[in-house]
Amino acid sequence: EPEVTQTPSHQVTQMGQEVILRCVPISNHLYFYWYRQILGQKVEFLVSFYNNEISEKSEIFDDQFSVERPDGSNFTLKIRSTKLEDSAMYFCASSGLGGRYNEQFFGPGTRLTVL
Amino acid sequence: ELKVEQNPLFLSMQEGKNYTIYCNYSTTSDRLYWYRQDPGKSLESLFVLLSNGAVKQEGRLMASLDTKARLSTLHITAAVHDLSATYFCAVDRAGGGADGLTFGKGTHLIIQP
Numbered sequence: 001e002p003e004v005t006q007t008p009s010h011q012v013t014q015m016g017q018e019v020i021l022r023c024v025p026i027s028n029h030l031y032f033y034w035y036r037q038i039l040g041q042k043v044e045f046l047v048s049f050y051n052n053e054i055s056e057k058s059e060i061f062d063d064q065f066s067v068e069r070p071d072g073s074n075f076t077l078k079i080r081s082t083k084l085e086d087s088a089m090y091f092c093a094s095s096g097l098g099g100r101y102n103e104q105f106f107g108p109g110t111r112l113t114v115l
Numbered sequence: 116e117l118k119v120e121q122n123p124l125f126l127s128m129q130e131g132k133n134y135t136i137y138c139n140y141s142t143t144s145d146r147l148y149w150y151r152q153d154p155g156k157s158l159e160s161l162f163v164l165l166s167n168g169a170v171k172q173e174g175r176l177m178a179s180l181d182t183k184a185r186l187s188t189l190h191i192t193a194a195v196h197d198l199s200a201t202y203f204c205a206v207d208r209a210g211g212g213a214d215g216l217t218f219g220k221g222t223h224l225i226i227q228p
Contacts, residue, residue, distance in 0.1 A: 033215060033216075035215075035216075041220070042203070042218045042219065042220045042221055043158065043203065043205075043216075043218040044218070045215030045216060045217065045218075046215075047215070048214065048215050056214065056215050058215065091157060091158065102146065102148075102207055102214055102216075103148065103160055103163045104148075104160070104216060105160060106150075106157045106158040106159075106160075107157060108156070108157045109157055
């Protein structure tokens with residue numbers, strides 16, 4: 001069964017460093033998303049991406065964040081200058097049809113630890 | 116701002132019992148999603164509810180949606196230990212194509228033998 005994959009599974013970085021989190025969405029899906037979950041808390045939407053551009057972003061997704069689809073399979077989230085409060089689990093998701101049927105399938109997540 | 120509230124946030128129950136988790140939301144969305152998350156794992160899609168009165172069942176879990184009341188329920192019948200997990204409901208944020216989901220805080224469910 002097709003699934004969303006993410007790398008790395010765990011990333012440790014120093015405050016102020018740049019990190020890139022990588023995702024490979026399900027191959028025939030058109031819509032891609034990033035979410036984060038701070039330990040023990042709810043899942044928060046960051047950004048959605050469709051047709052090579054950002055479709056929607058939340059107030060969390062400020063200028064420190066960017067997304068890119070550098071080729072036909074990868075979808076990346078870059079954090080330019082990490083802060084302690086960026087420590088969280090980051091989930092990539094994808095959906096096929098959008099519109100009324102927006103079932104999103106989530107990857108296993110990347111645990112980001114900022115020291 | 117869209118709000119999604121779940122209750123209870125924590126539930127400990129015995130095997131064989133029935134219980135219901137409630138999800139209230141503040142927008143007029145008619146699309147609601149239920150996900151399951153095991154500790155340290157990702158989110159697994161359980162149900163997609165797309166219209167008022169929608170009811171879906173899978174095994175011991177049944178989900179329903181009342182868009183007029185802005186309420187969804189997840190009912191557990193004759194609970195078994197394997198259903199122990201955190202359950203999230205989520206609502207489309209904007210009602211368009213590539214919508215981000217707004218999640219509730221989750222219901223941490225423990226089922227004891």
